Amino acid sequence: MSRSVETGSVLSPVTADDVDLAVRLAVGILRDAPPAGWGGKAGSLEWDCWETVEHLAGDFLFYAVQLGPQSPPLDTHVPFALRQKRPEGPPNFIFAEHDAGPAGLLQVLEASGALLVAMVRTTPQRVRAYHASGVSDPEGFAAMGVVETLVHTHDLAEGLGLAWTPPSDLCSRVLARLFPEAPQGADPWLTLLWATGRAELPGHPRLTTWRWDSTPRS
Template identity: 55%
Template structure:
């Protein structure tokens, strides 16, 4: 089994995420908090779409930025709300929100498939290659879907092999033994839950830089 997350992994996770969100009841309250976040489920999906498009944008220029993000204008709709340049039109409803997520994710998948593996672009947690941006996209997608599905009362259990590859690429500080289950371990690594013998992480980060 490869230990490198791939654009196909992201495409698979994106499809599963969209299918899960479309399975929400028609009367689901998307204004409810997403898990333990201070954002609503709607805001969290918008934030996720924003992340995916921003990561694609980092790899887009002929000379990817080395010391900052591509300078899109982003705004907050309210104090404490996500600082986004991607938003879904409210009148499009949740179907439109999911479509925005799919479109942003598809752009990230496409650019990851076509960018030279030698490319490097800025992220505050390390200068990353395309594989690193795929892995970061996967963390955002997998973990924020957990947050949203907690708020909406939906099941979410992503493929273990995708979680495993994401952990290997971004979390070299996280112990991962053959007996560890990758998805709960990823939730622990991102401060979402406790594991036996491992209290919840109060502070965490990933490591996007390329390791030898």
């Protein structure tokens, strides 16, 4: 369980169902994107919208495979090799066929998200696996997958001219799980954008560097 610093209330853990919900909401809005927009930049990122979705799909698979070995490594990640399609693009190991178009790209995103959902759902909570921001548990990998989905869909929505506001309760729970020191009292979605360097928060300037804490809360 995660505890809200502001109210002292106990928040429910982040689950596989939350990952599933985040992915479904993201895919739902991205299906409305104009076909010509996928080559443009994703918000403040240097990546274009197409490769940002590939990056997000890669995040899902990367988190899922950390939980896969019978004895997950605790000192480094499972050694899948990453590569870049272009020097300014994200390192990745998932790439969608361009001939499949945006619909195929979103299928890749859905399928990769489903793998993370399945691994979080079936991995015992006692399991620990490596992440650079702290050895984590299945709930932590679920929370990381949700944050990646919410903030990268924000990037994509900016680049594609779409409106995107995820559920406040979901934002609150991933903030409590991964950003326990984040300021309290503001809108949870705005706070999550602030915590990931994407927005200013009243009384708090926009961050130029940021990092979550993926270690278990208990």
